[in-house]
Amino acid sequence: xxxxxxxxxxxxxxxxxxxxxxxxxxxxxxxxxxxxxxxxxxxxxxxxxxxxxxxxxxxxxxxxxxxxxxxxxxxxxxxxxxxxxxxxxxxxxxxxxxxxxxxxxxxxxxxxx
Amino acid sequence: xxxxxxxxxxxxxxxxxxxxxxxxxxxxxxxxxxxxxxxxxxxxxxxxxxxxxxxxxxxxxxxxxxxxxxxxxxxxxxxxxxxxxxxxxxxxxxxxxxxxxxxxxxxxx
Numbered sequence: 001x002x003x004x005x006x007x008x009x010x011x012x013x014x015x016x017x018x019x020x021x022x023x024x025x026x027x028x029x030x031x032x033x034x035x036x037x038x039x040x041x042x043x044x045x046x047x048x049x050x051x052x053x054x055x056x057x058x059x060x061x062x063x064x065x066x067x068x069x070x071x072x073x074x075x076x077x078x079x080x081x082x083x084x085x086x087x088x089x090x091x092x093x094x095x096x097x098x099x100x101x102x103x104x105x106x107x108x109x110x111x112x113x
Numbered sequence: 114x115x116x117x118x119x120x121x122x123x124x125x126x127x128x129x130x131x132x133x134x135x136x137x138x139x140x141x142x143x144x145x146x147x148x149x150x151x152x153x154x155x156x157x158x159x160x161x162x163x164x165x166x167x168x169x170x171x172x173x174x175x176x177x178x179x180x181x182x183x184x185x186x187x188x189x190x191x192x193x194x195x196x197x198x199x200x201x202x203x204x205x206x207x208x209x210x211x212x213x214x215x216x217x218x219x220x221x222x
Contacts, residue, residue: 004155031208042117042199042212043156050208058209090155094208101146102210104156 002027004105006091011110015083021076021108023091029103031096032074036060037088037107046089049074050096078110085112115141115204119213126220132187134216136200142211144203145176145183150215151196159198160185190220 005024013019025032031050035043035058045058047066055066065077074091088109092102116139126132138145144163148156160167160174162183167174171190176183187194197217201210 040214042119042214043201043210044212045209048208056208092156096208101158101161102156103158104148106155 002029002103004091004093004103006089006105006108008108009106011108013078013081013110013112015081015112017078017081017112019078019081019110021078021089021091021110023074023076023105024072025074025091025093025103025105026072027093027095027103028071029093029095030071031094032068033092033094033102034058034064034066034074034076035090035092037090039086043090046076081110081112083112085110115139115202115211117142117200117202117211117213119198119200119216121216122214123217124219126190126218128190128192128220128222130190130220132185132190132194132218134185134187134198134200134218136183136185136213138181138183138200138202140181141204142202143178144207146201146210147174147183147185148199148201149196150199154196156199187218190218192220192222194218195220 049068091105147159162174173186
């Protein structure tokens with residue numbers, strides 16, 4: 001088995017601030033993902049990465065940057081936090097084959113004042 | 114486009130009742146999956162069910178590709194079944210999952 005760790009668990013920011021979220025996995029998975037989940041809505045893909053130093057944009061990439069520094073870690077940066085923004089950011093990983101599922105971290109809860 | 118529609122949006126049951134959750138997906142999607150999310154918790158894969166019927170304990174998933182639908186049946190619901198159930202499918206890019214908005218299930222004593 002393995003585990004996905006996300007830091008921080010809670011993040012309170014100010015409008016306009018650049019905020020960075022971190023994700024670590026020890027599954028030795030090739031592919032990692034960042035999703036955003038708003039209350040009452042499903043998950044929307046922000047960025048994913050199929051290997052170290054690779055980045056692929058999802059449907060919600062505008063306003064975000066990402067970095068895959070090494071196979072086990074994937075970071076997400078909110079480039080300019082929006083006032084009153086409130087969402088949960090979920091990191092996931094998968095082996096990258098066609099029939100695998102994704103494994104999720106516990107999430108980072110963001111609140112922008 | 115890639116669309117996943119789930120129904121109902123929310124469902125309240127008495128303990129012991131059965132639940133039927135529905136997912137309809139667009140023609141561009143396949144490899145349907147079901148996830149469970151406890152309030153404040155992360156997602157856990159419940160079923161990977163591209164076609165046919167799969168059962169695990171009190172949970173049964175049925176996917177009928179021709180009809181573009183997948184369902185999740187929970188029999189004899191328990192309070193611990195409460196949470197949000199999300200359906201998701203893959204498009205031509207097998208790395209990417211498209212999620213529905215989820216069904217929030219509340220099981221009361």
